[in-house]
């Protein structure tokens with residue numbers, strides 16, 4: 001199958017209202033597709049023993065969707081690796097600077113800072129959604145193709161289910177990777193614009209502490225489940241026009257039969273998308289954010305896929321993403337708040353993050 005065949009097949013699935021997903025992993029030249037035979041909504045059995053492509057919301061108690069291997073066909077085709085994550089610029093007219101939206105977000109950030117100072121919370125990730133009108137002629141497949149050729153070092157995807165919706169994204173963050181007995185993940189947090197290239201980057205104490213919290217949380221959670229844990233130095237990771245701080249963590253799984261269930265519930269949602277302590281941050285988000293995050297900051301990817309006699313899982317956090325609804329795109333965006341956050345700066349950060357999706361909508 002060629003990439004054109006994959007797109008033709010995807011278009012047919014859209015016409016027939018049948019679920020599918022197209023995705024390409026970071027720095028890979030393989031475009032993958034799962035095409036489901038029917039429009040049934042298959043949900044994950046909480047033991048995570050199913051095989052397929054999972055699409056899970058932020059709230060771990062809500063249903064997690066799977067396109068099961070046994071009810072779909074899977075294709076993988078080679079695509080040209082010609083694209084580099086460029087220093088993308090978004091046309092100014094699409095940068096929203098609506099005073100009311102700004103005030104609402106800054107008020108939310110201030111509330112988070114107040115909760116952090118009074119309720120023994122260290123970090124809360126607060127978010128918002130932004131609706132933009134898109135050109136009539138722009139299809140989900142065209143937007144996906146732009147993502148594919150714009151962000152080579154992100155996991156890019158188009159996920160469609162007629163009963164759930166259409167989502168696209170280009171995420172920099174891995175939730176976990178399991179290859180047979182090998183496990184890896186990353187702690188990703190802290191944001192600044194990529195102005196000078198990642199060689200000359202300096203990070204402030206707010207960002208360093210915010211990221212260290214994520215690393216410490218992951219290490220504490222995986223220690224009972226993983227042997228030989230190794231964690232890299234924190235380094236700068238480029239994601240589109242932004243830079244983040246990243247630490248890689250890996251090890252060897254103690255018990256492969258229960259690892260996915262234990263690790264997913266231990267890690268999701270991490271302080272990179274929720275906060276710390278998790279329960280208090282989660283309660284704040286549900287009470288104060290004022291909208292349903294739905295699949296934003298959930299996770300997605302391959303679950304228990306057989307590959308050369310190994311069973312592998314490769315899951316990603318759903319960031320830098322949007323939902324398509326008729327002629328509108330709903331872009332989801334957030335940022336980590338600590339006691340040292342400045343509301344105006346946090347607002348600016350969300351604007352910069354929306355540019356990852358706006359770049360492909362308005363290029």
Ligand SMILES: C=C(O[C@H]1C=CC=C(C(=O)O)[C@@H]1O)C(=O)O
Pocket residue numbers: 125127173188189190191244271272273319320332333334335336337353
């Ligand atoms: C919650 C988001 O980003 C997370 C991942 C990297 C850096 C983040 C930050 O600097 O706040 C966030 O924790 C988002 O992009 O919507």
